[in-house]
Amino acid sequence: MPINDVPQGATLRPYDQLxxxxxxxxxxxxxxxxxxxxxxxxxxxxxxxxxxxxxGYHYRDIPAVKIARMASDVRYQRIGGGRTLLKYSLAVALxxxxxxxxxxxxxxxxxxxxxxYIQRGFSLTTDSKRxxxxxxxxxxxxxLQGSIEHYP
Numbered sequence: 001m002p003i004n005d006v007p008q009g010a011t012l013r014p015y016d017q018l019x020x021x022x023x024x025x026x027x028x029x030x031x032x033x034x035x036x037x038x039x040x041x042x043x044x045x046x047x048x049x050x051x052x053x054x055x056g057y058h059y060r061d062i063p064a065v066k067i068a069r070m071a072s073d074v075r076y077q078r079i080g081g082g083r084t085l086l087k088y089s090l091a092v093a094l095x096x097x098x099x100x101x102x103x104x105x106x107x108x109x110x111x112x113x114x115x116x117y118i119q120r121g122f123s124l125t126t127d128s129k130r131x132x133x134x135x136x137x138x139x140x141x142x143x144l145q146g147s148i149e150h151y152p
Contacts (some may be wrong), residue, residue: 021040022038022039022040022068023038023039023040024036024037024038024039024069025037025038025039025085025088027072027081027084027085029076032073033073034072034073034075034076034081035070035071035072035073035076035081035082035084035085036069036070036071036072036085037067037069037070037085037086037088037089038067038068038069038070039065039066039067039068039089039092040065040066040068041063041064041065041066041096042063042064042065042066042106043061043062043063043064044061044062044064044104044106044125044139044141045060045061045062046059046060046061046062062103062104063100063101063102063103063104064093064102064103064104064105064106064141065089065092065093065096065102065104065105065106066105066106066107067086067089067105067106067107068107070082070085070086070089070107072085082116083120086120089105090105090142093105093144094144097144102144103143103144103145104141104142104143104144105122105141105142105144106139106140106141106142107122107139107140107141108137108138108139108140109122109137109138109140110136110137110138111136111137111138114138114140117140118140120142121142122140122141122142123140123141123142123143124138124139124140125138125139125140125141
């Protein structure tokens, strides 16, 4: 799967997790780990979303790909690595959508990253005050239905 805008000398390599629950893609620059994104299959309750699956959807859960973790080494921040990993995650979600059905790309954003995700086409869920126990992250989603030109 081609990736545009990868920093010069960078590559993404998938590392299969032995348990089959997630896949982590590691961005390498000069053979060194620069950033990573971990993706998992997910399902989200229909009532948590204002736009996705609101009308005519009769299932309890909406199929999704979740960005479980995404981070970059401080030495490689602000050169487009996060945007590249988000583009790659979007490409994976769109590929899943074509094969088995997937409506959302979701993540739990830290408060200081919410605006970054909003600028890239994500929205807070209806229940944006709900966070995982012990975490201070907010559920966000990008609806994969329709036009995606506004994504990263």
